[in-house]
Amino acid sequence: MSAAIIDGKAAAAALRARIAAQVAELMQQGVTPGLAVVLVGENPASQVYVRSKAKQTVEAGMRSFEHKLPAETSEADLLKLVRELNADDAVDGILVQLPLPAHINAELVLEAIDPAKDVDGFHPVNAGRLATGAPSLVPCTPLGCLMLLKQLKGDLSGLEAVVVGRSNIVGKPMAALLTSESCTVTIAHSRTRDLPAVCRRADILVAAVGRPGMVKGDWVKPGAVVIDVGINRVSAPELGEGKTRIVGDVDFESAAAVAGAITPVPGGVGPMTIACLLANTLTAACARRGLPKPAL
């Protein structure tokens, strides 16, 4: 292995410490940012993420409001809760944990969130602002990837970036952020012709496809930075019967032999997602009160 391993856990801890310091300053002005997290159903992974979000929110000095609803909650009842949270002045950020049960139209729910409180950055108003380069709340996972990249490389301008995956949650906002940093950006996907050759052009390669180990070492340009957004649970009989482990979208061993730097899974992009949620909550709390955007 030759690549430097990008420590997302450490970067996330440092970001949370900076957020906590700014929250402490805000509290002296009588402002305590509040984050409402809504979970519908009992998806075990979602339960873990929501628990971590609430814990880290409180550790940063903010208020956490948890709403755990049964899986059979109707779309109308969920929309009613979102409207109540929009109107609640103690709530600066609203997050509806995804995935939602199949009977609920997630798009409709996300569009019901007040864009000023949309700390996930999924509302079309925020997506549009990001695409046009206007100030916006930015989806947490791509924001975390960008922070890791800037910490590692500083100025990204002129670099060739390839984002594999075109989801609204990661791929598209990631491409918009890299474009804002003056990278030359390609969005690749399952229909891209000769995907390995396209990836080999990248100085920055972001894999966000949801396919375990898809990006191999011979897809990576020597010295490139590889950001693995994938979180895939696969069976791991080597750990014991019925055991599982989490792997990314990148075949770590072969890619690390070629890349200049690479994020591991776990411990890379994942921890930055929740830290950036706290950052967005602080940003939203300041913006709602006409205070300057916190420098994090």
Ligand SMILES: Nc1nc2c(c(=O)[nH]1)N[C@@H](CN(C=O)c1ccc(C(=O)N[C@@H](CCC(=O)O)C(=O)O)cc1)CN2
């Ligand atoms: N409303 C949202 N829903 C979902 C989002 C989101 O950003 N907003 N993202 C994912 C889940 N997610 C946060 O919600 C998330 C996923 C993974 C991690 C993380 O820290 N992963 C660890 C591994 C954890 C493990 O062992 O299970 C890592 O990569 O090191 C944090 C947050 C889908 N839903």
